[in-house]
Amino acid sequence: MLNSLSVSHADELEVLLPKAAAQADDLDQHEEWCQLVSPEGVQRIRFHDYDVMFSIPGLYERIYRDEVQCTSPTVVRDLLTEDLQAADVDPASLRVLDLGAGNGMVAEELRELGVETIFGLDILPEAKTAAERDRPGVYEEYHVADLTAPNPVVDEALRASDANCLTTVAALGFGDIPPRAFANTFDYLDDGGWVAMTIKDDFVTHGDQSGFSQLLQRMNAEGALEIVTDHRYQHRLAVSGEPLFYHAYVARKRGDIEATWIDDAELVGA
Ligand SMILES: C[S@@+](CC[C@H](N)C(=O)[O-])C[C@H]1O[C@@H](n2cnc3c(N)ncnc32)[C@H](O)[C@@H]1O
Numbered sequence: 001m002l003n004s005l006s007v008s009h010a011d012e013l014e015v016l017l018p019k020a021a022a023q024a025d026d027l028d029q030h031e032e033w034c035q036l037v038s039p040e041g042v043q044r045i046r047f048h049d050y051d052v053m054f055s056i057p058g059l060y061e062r063i064y065r066d067e068v069q070c071t072s073p074t075v076v077r078d079l080l081t082e083d084l085q086a087a088d089v090d091p092a093s094l095r096v097l098d099l100g101a102g103n104g105m106v107a108e109e110l111r112e113l114g115v116e117t118i119f120g121l122d123i124l125p126e127a128k129t130a131a132e133r134d135r136p137g138v139y140e141e142y143h144v145a146d147l148t149a150p151n152p153v154v155d156e157a158l159r160a161s162d163a164n165c166l167t168t169v170a171a172l173g174f175g176d177i178p179p180r181a182f183a184n185t186f187d188y189l190d191d192g193g194w195v196a197m198t199i200k201d202d203f204v205t206h207g208d209q210s211g212f213s214q215l216l217q218r219m220n221a222e223g224a225l226e227i228v229t230d231h232r233y234q235h236r237l238a239v240s241g242e243p244l245f246y247h248a249y250v251a252r253k254r255g256d257i258e259a260t261w262i263d264d265a266e267l268v269g270a
Contacts, residue, residue, distance in 0.1 A: 005041060013062075014038075015063060016035040017034050029238065032239045033045060033047065034239070065105075070235065072246065075248050076109070076248055077110065079248055082229075089194075092115065094115045094117070096115055096117065096119065097119050097167070103135065104130075105135075107131070108135050108138055111138050119141050120141070123146050148184065162190070163188050164190045164192070165195070165196070167195075168196075172210070174200075178211070179210070187256065191253055191254065194251070195249065197251075198235065198247065200245075201245040214264060214268055218261045222255065224253070224257055226252045229249065231249075232246070
């Protein structure tokens, strides 16, 4: 069972981060873990074990928002608010594809901003279940899908979505969303559509192994993506207590991604 502690809410758990420096310092971001302690026992999970995280109500928020102070959903909402205002765009006119939607924290921010139509996309069925459980009604539709190769049902639904905005927050790279899934989702956007995304600082500066740096530079250079705002910020704390920096971009789609750009991006990580 995913939730081997059988608790019904994260409030019933103690969450222990590996605070001892010797335990925390050497951990890469995708290796970070914590312990969940209940009267029944102890379960160790990785921060990227989203299936477990989403199976316990309140646990994702407890770990990401409270323990390691993740700011990304709010940062993206604030930047998008400013840029939409500057462009005189009513948030209610947006039709958003939220890629790597998780349990709906980004959608909740967007709804507060005035967005009315949001399509959730995530590879995990547990994410959809958690979004419907924790934030019912924030999504118009929620598709469990692998966007590297969307099945015909999802493809048809996304083509019919008439999307003019793509959000992807704290979900690119790290064995999560690969460049091809991002590119395929971008393809569903109307020309002129908005893109609001976050990506780890290292992936856009130096030594990028994810392929995203190359793909984004190519999109920008070839005129497929016009970057409106590039904002470097503290995404969250690492378990060691060190800050982790990301970039948040607000951009506009100005053209299509060519197939060769995706192939080239994939070669970077191969
Ligand atoms: C850190 S969570 C972020 C969730 C949400 N965007 C937020 O900011 O709260 C990353 C999400 O990306 C999803 N994900 C990972 N790989 C994916 C893929 N290949 N396609 C779609 N979603 C993916 C995970 O299941 C998880 O829900």
